[in-house]
Amino acid sequence: MRIKQCEWSQNGHQNMADYHQNEWGFAVFDExxxxxxxxxxxxxxxxxxxxxxxxxxxxxxxxSNYRIQKIAQYNDYDMEKLLKNPAIVRNKRKVEAIVSNAQLLAQKNATSEFSLNTYLWSFVDDKPLVMDYQTQEDMQGFSELSKKISRELKKQGFKFLGPTIVQSWLEALGIINSHVETCPIKQQCIDFFAKNYTL
Structure with missing residues (x-):
């Protein structure tokens, strides 16, 4: 039987294949x-x-290389630059949500040792949720977990993080391992977590 990787990564674009091979589903612990x-x-x-x-x-x-404190300080001029920048997606609601989320994280970090990464992992008791998808069609657009996390994030003031976005985010972070059963990267993600996770 021929080993099949996740179908979505096989679209002929190298950056998509590289992302699937080296990032998607590998546990992230960095803020x-x-x-x-x-x-x-x-x-x-x-x-x-x-x-x-x-x-x-x-x-x-x-x-700003994703530096949260730096993004939190963006002013109207910075926002205008972003909305005129053809190198990104120029969507006002999305840009405003990202800056607002950075400001909220900066506030939390100023008053406590809050870690968004640690917070997200706490919903799965610090252990990846490994799915048993057989085909790409089995994959969920959202789940009870992503709905719960979305609700909790919204309560705290985070924006533009609905259940579908959160589901994809959790998969990207390796909190949910959604590689199909025949994909060899699935086990690599499991092994990576076992090797790199520390309390």
């Missing part, structure tokens, strides 16, 4: 990487992941 993937998932809403990967370098440059 700025968590925020980067939040930005990308917010920007992806209504668009293809291929579009986002094509603009990934543009996002990194436009959003």
């Amino acid at each position: 700025e990487k968590t925020f980067e993937l939040m930005i990308l998932e917010i920007m992806r809403a209504g668009l293809s992941w291929q579009t986002i990967l094509n603009k990934r370098l543009g996002f990194q440059k436009a959003f």
Whole structure:
């Protein structure tokens, strides 16, 4: 039987294949990487992941290398620059949500040792939720977990993080392992977590 990787990664674009092979589903424990993937998932809403990967370098440059404290200080001039920047997705609601979320995180960090990454992992007791999808059609657009986290984030003031966006974000962070059963990367993600996770 021929081993089949996740179908969505086989669209003929190298950056999509590379993302699947080296990032998607591998556990993330870094705060700025968590925020980067939040930005990308917010920007992806209504668009293809291929579009986002094509603009990934543009996002990194436009959003100050994803430094949360820096983004939290953006003023009206910075916002206007973003909305005129052809290297990113120029959607006002998305840009405003990203800056607002950075400001909220900066406030939390100023008053406590809050970690968005740690908070998200706490919903699965710090252990990846490994799905048993057989085909891409089995994959969920959202789940009870993503709905719960979306509600809790909204209560805290985070914006543009509905259940579908959160589901994709959790998968990108490796909190949910959604590789299909025949994909060899699935086990690599499991092994990566076992090797790198520390309390």
